[in-house]
Amino acid sequence: MTTPSIEFFVGLTEDLENVSLRRQKDTGVRTVMMTFKTLKAIEKFKSFTQRTYGDLRLIDDEGVISVEPSSIKFFFAGDEGDEIRRVECSFQLIKDQHWERFMRFMNRYAQANGMGYQDK
Template sequence: MTAQVPSIEFFEGISEELSNVSLRRNRSTGVRSVLMTFAHLKSLEKFNSFTKKFSKALLLIDTEGRISVEPSSVKFIFGGPEGDEIDRVECVFEIEREDHWERFMRFMNRYAEANGMAYGER
């Protein structure tokens, strides 16, 4: 049996490359928020989004299974000489329950290891 390579998908079957992730915690409520940044989306290239099923959520997939997350916001930031090129995509979601946070962190550790990412303080 082969191990599931950790992946992040907006559209079923199209793995996206995470450029950066920022983890925050609201000091007054304790609610954690996650900001995932993508330099580009494969699902937007070559009209892939028209040929694949939209998951209506962000899917985080690893050896433990699937995590389905509904983003509270998805922002497309444009740049380039004409201002019409996607510079990056920012996806934000909140995690309130401790067990969900622990599961998310296990996913992120696997994803980071598989993709050569490292944790750093700001």
């Protein structure tokens, strides 16, 4: 049994803080925004010791979902303004089957990591 995980770098699991799901009424395109407090990938990126795919990998029992982020935003804090406060990674899912597969992953990830769903 595979523990659901999220990776930017191969073998380096990130800890998801929050996920926001939105759907454009006019086009039906769904946007996913994942929020992380920190990214282990930042430290690995600095040292270039891990192989990267250049995408975000969501891994569970069904296999690997590979998505290319449409945006990654870094928010900084601290006295020098150089401490990462959070990172927001967004990507779009257009096809219904991709959305359904993503939701199955998120349900598994949430269950494995003690997260819950809250409708706004």
